[in-house]
Amino acid sequence: MxxxxxxxxxxxxxxxxxxxxxxxxxxxxxxxxxxxxxxxxxxxxxxxxxxxxxxxxxxxxxxxxxxxxxxxxxxxxxxxxxxxxxxxxxxxxxxxxxxxxxxxxxxxxxxxxxxxxxxxxxxxxxxxxxxxxxxxxxxxxxxxxxxxxxxxxxxxxxxxxxxxxxxxxxxxxxxxxxxxxxxxxxxxxxxxxxxxxxxxxxxxxxxxxxxxxxxxxxxxxxxxTTKKTLKLFKVPDTKPYEQRTKSERAYLYPLSQVKVDVAKKHTLVTAPTGAGKTDFLVRRCKGRIFYTLPFQASINAMYKRFKDDFPEEDIRRVHAASKVSLETEPAGKRIAEEASEDVDMQHHPGASIKVMTPHQLSALVFGTPGHESIALDVRGQDVILDEVHTFSDKAQRMVLEIVQRLIVLECSVHIGTATLPTALAHRLLTILGGSDSVYQVELDEHILEDFDRHVIYKSHEGSPIDRAGMDSIIDLAIAEGERILIVANQVKRAQEIYESLRQKHSNIPIVLIHSRYRRKDRAKLEKEVIELQDPSFGTQAAIAVATQVVEVSLDISYDRMITEAAPLDALIQRFGRVNRKRKPKSERKLRPIHVLAPSEKPREVLPYDIEVVKRSYEVLPDGDVFKEKMTQSLLDEVYPESAPIPTSNDYQFIEGDHCRMKKLEHRPRGVIIEALGIEGQCCVLASEVEEYRYARHDKKPLYEIPVPGNFNRYNKLAIEQSGSYPLILPDERYKFDEKDRRGLIAEKQVSPNAQIL
Known part of the structure; x- marks a missing residue:
């Protein structure tokens, strides 16, 4: 009854x-x-x-x-x-x-x-x-x-x-x-x-x-419910990756020739972009796979790659705006109902492969809501940590603590990076149990010589490159019909560069991408950045202006880069977005990277440490090839010892064998924001408040514009009392139309340290 x-x-x-x-x-x-x-x-x-x-x-x-x-x-x-x-x-x-x-x-x-x-x-x-x-x-x-x-x-x-x-x-x-x-x-x-x-x-x-x-x-x-559970907890069939090691082009990816059946639980592989790290790490996995990457754009790109490689597997992605990207993708092979299912399923357990940021695993460290569920799902499985070096000092501490928790949960941890300072590598090795437990893989120097792809320029016409020099380089590149990628360290400067180029070169395609967009707009821009560099785009020159959102794992290959000075490891990641595609030796061509001289003002170099940026700039060649075999020695010159990482704090609910929380207790999600200093606020446009208020919870992110936690200190705005409690942004402060796509315009200067993405 x-x-x-x-x-x-x-x-x-x-x-x-x-x-x-x-x-x-x-x-x-x-x-x-x-x-x-x-x-x-x-x-x-x-x-x-x-x-x-x-x-x-x-x-x-x-x-x-x-x-x-x-x-x-x-x-x-x-x-x-x-x-x-x-x-x-x-x-x-x-x-x-x-x-x-x-x-x-x-x-x-x-x-x-x-x-x-x-x-x-x-x-x-x-x-x-x-x-x-x-x-x-x-x-x-x-x-x-x-x-x-x-x-x-x-x-x-x-x-x-x-x-x-x-x-x-x-x-x-x-x-x-x-x-x-x-x-x-x-x-x-x-x-x-x-x-x-x-x-x-x-x-x-x-x-x-x-x-x-x-x-x-x-x-x-x-x-x-019963129908949906039937597809859960399937170990992915990695045979497609094994088959690729026998393809005619496999020799271009040296890691495809390295054996994976080594009886060590964990992996640490250091190799340049294009060496086949992803395939190698996936082939090392025996269970379900949790693949972590630092940035949203990286996750979207890797998700699409896995969907293409494993069309029949349960592949999911989780990040703050992951629902949005699915909304904006063409159906392609998948009908709309399947795309909707993916959106509903993504946060649930049991995926064959789940692509995510380490922040989705941070509940294991901070004891935030659902930490027990995450622990059960990941326990005993394979976790791939890609590009761990890119995180701030505080976030690195979180990643190290996550690795320690994963070890306790009997996971196999596989770390892949193009740039890992020796001191940080030693810390990771110690946590993972040393050489007895870790399969360490590096490429021989003669192989690394095949990965030389860039010529670095720090000067133009005899002078260090400044904004005037940058404009001259762009003019020359446009005349050659090149696709140019320009990377700035702060959102405000990226917007200024974009606006200047848009006014000067109105006859060529120009796209800007950073994190201060509505989630749905950000997804469109990611797609445009990828399309713009595709050979099928044609012979016309094009320009993409970006912040660090393009830095890791976004599968793009532009012809030329102009970048602001940054830490060496970040620069190497940026270099990987130019001349990225592996080709036979006879077809290879070196491509130019132009690095602007760093400012003498620490605030203008933020979010980076000015001394690290200066050391990085100094070790770069000028007018010469960037030698991949020199990468490790240059990194160790810039980072002679690992940067100090904050010690454990009261936010971490488990330290070693000691638990600081009662069973059945969890902490609010806000402790992650406070502990790591990550973005904890968002905005919605005034004209969309009503739609936002009554939208389904899974649609609300479409309207949200991420901003740093200190945004309202400089921009006094009303707060909407629903959803994520966003700030209400006047429509004139957001630009996104066919002529002007600058995104959010800060009324006052927000701390550059909060603008890196």
Whole structure:
């Protein structure tokens, strides 16, 4: 008998037994994949939402729209109590109630030896037990009552006789005994749970992660749950990569000729762009693959590459705007429904290959929401960390801590880089267990000579290159019909260069890309930057102006680069966007890279350290070939010892064997923003606020423009009270049309340190 609801009107007014069935279906699949006791896991799924039968929760589900209330009240158990709670809601008098705690009243349906695991699955599957941002964690509520649980018991067992039989009826449809549980027994069970949670040790709870994973998955797919679980947890078939090692062009990629069947758990490979690092690292993997890259553009490019290489595999990508890029891609081989499925699936576990930034793994270090679910999904799998050197000092610390957690979780860690200072390599090797555990791969010097592709110029017509010299170089390149890539270190300067070139060269295609765009616009620009350098584009000259968003793994190959001075490792990554495609020796041609002299003003060199930038500039040749075989010695000259990395801080919830957090606790996501100094704010245009407010949660990112956390200190703007609580930006401050695509225009100068992307 369907007489209790589990979901509100905007989620389809799903009945409790329907949602419970979906969670049972999901948890059965996840428990099998993660080697849990499936029978116990299913019991947790049955128990987890029985407390939704409470009249306070049922009233919340029927709150809006009001015209549907009476029709539903006639069908629901405890209708008079629900009607009473609806009247209180109409008066804005809503009691503090968490359905998870009411669910624990039904623990007597199960053997007592199973109660601890069931409590861990149920009591915190939405809220942290303590320090929750809503203040509704179980221990938060207990503290409000000065440690007296009587009010919690009264609130969560209120109207018990009117709704509990219906909840027990739901449980019985899943094979549990249809027994009567007195209110006294229910109260004792809830008190047991409170005592258990109060005595919780510092640790993490796999059982909590299991239930949360299943609940989120089932809520997302509902009647499609079983079907969607069938494609999960498949190890990717890497045979296409093995086959490529035997192709006629394999000799162009020397890592394709290096054996991978070495009995060492981890990998550290250092090789230039185009040497075949991705294929090599993937061939080293035995399980499901988590592939991390630093930037959004890098992830989009790698995702597309994997989709082409593994058309039948479950490939996903996760970053702040990953939903947006799928929206803007042509359907191609995949119909629109499949693209929509990808959007819905991307954050869920079980992908064959998931492309992401390390920040998506940072919950393992900071203990933010869902850290248990992430730990379960990644445990024992293969994790590829690409270009780890590109991170700031603080972010490097995070990556090192992530590696330590991955080791504890029995993952195989594979690190690939074109530029890794020796001191940082030693740190990584130590964490990974040294040479006994790590397969180290470097290319011989005679092979590296085949990767010389660039001639570096620091002067033009006898003088260090400045803006005037840059304009002269551009004029010459345009006359030759070249595709030119210009890289600036700060958004504001990239916009200035773009605007100047747009005015001067209105007859040729010019594109600008940085991070201060609406997510949907950024995706279009990434596509244009890729299209602009394609040989099929024609013989006409073209210019792309960018910040560091083009620096890592964006699969582009321009004819010439003009770049501001930067740290050597960053410059080498930029160089890889010119003359990138591997060709036979007879077809190779050296391409020019022009490096502007660094400013003497530290602020103008930000976000980089001026001394590092100057050392990097000094070691570069002028008018000569950049020798790949010299890369390591030049890096070690610029970085004689590893930069100081901040020591562990209180944000890290596990340090070594010591855990700083209680089981079932998590910290707010804001600790990552605060600890790493990463962007924690966004804007929406004033004209789009209404659309944003009522957009689905998965559509809201389309409207958002990322900005640094200190943006409003310089730009006093109103805040929209929905979604990500974005700042409301006047439309005139955002330029994106056919003539002007500068993106966000800062009214006042925002700290350059926050503008690098």
């Amino acid at each position: 369907r007489n209790l609801l589990a979901k509100s009107a905007d989620r389809g007014l799903l009945f409790l037994e329907e949602h419970t069935l979906h969670v049972v279906q999901a948890i059965e699949a996840f428990a099998k994949a993660y080697s849990f006791d499936q029978e116990l896991a299913i019991k947790g799924a049955i128990l987890h939402d029985l407390g939704k039968g409470h009249p306070v929760f049922q009233a919340m589900l029927l709150d809006k729209p009001k015209e549907h209330r009476e029709g539903w009240l006639k069908k629901l158990a405890g209708s008079e109590a629900i009607r009473k709670e609806l009247r209180w809601r109409d008066l804005d008098k809503v009691p503090t109630h968490r359905h998870e705690y009411s669910s624990l009243a039904f623990l007597p349906l199960f053997p007592k030896k199973e109660w601890p695991a069931l409590i861990e699955m149920v009591v915190a599957h939405h809220k942290s037990i303590v320090g929750d941002k809503s203040g509704r964690g179980l221990l938060d509520l207990l503290e409000e009552e000065a440690g007296d649980p009587s009010m919690i018991l009264e609130t969560h067992l209120n109207y018990y006789e009117e709704w509990a039989p219906a909840a027990i009826e739901v449980a019985s449809t899943f094979g549990l005994p249809k027994i009567e549980i007195s209110e006294e027994e229910a109260s004792d069970a809830l008190k047991y749970a409170i005592d258990y949670v109060e005595s919780m040790p510092n640790d993490w709870s796999p059982h909590r992660g299991l239930l949360m994973t299943a609940d989120h998955f089932a809520s997302g797919f509902q009647n499609e």
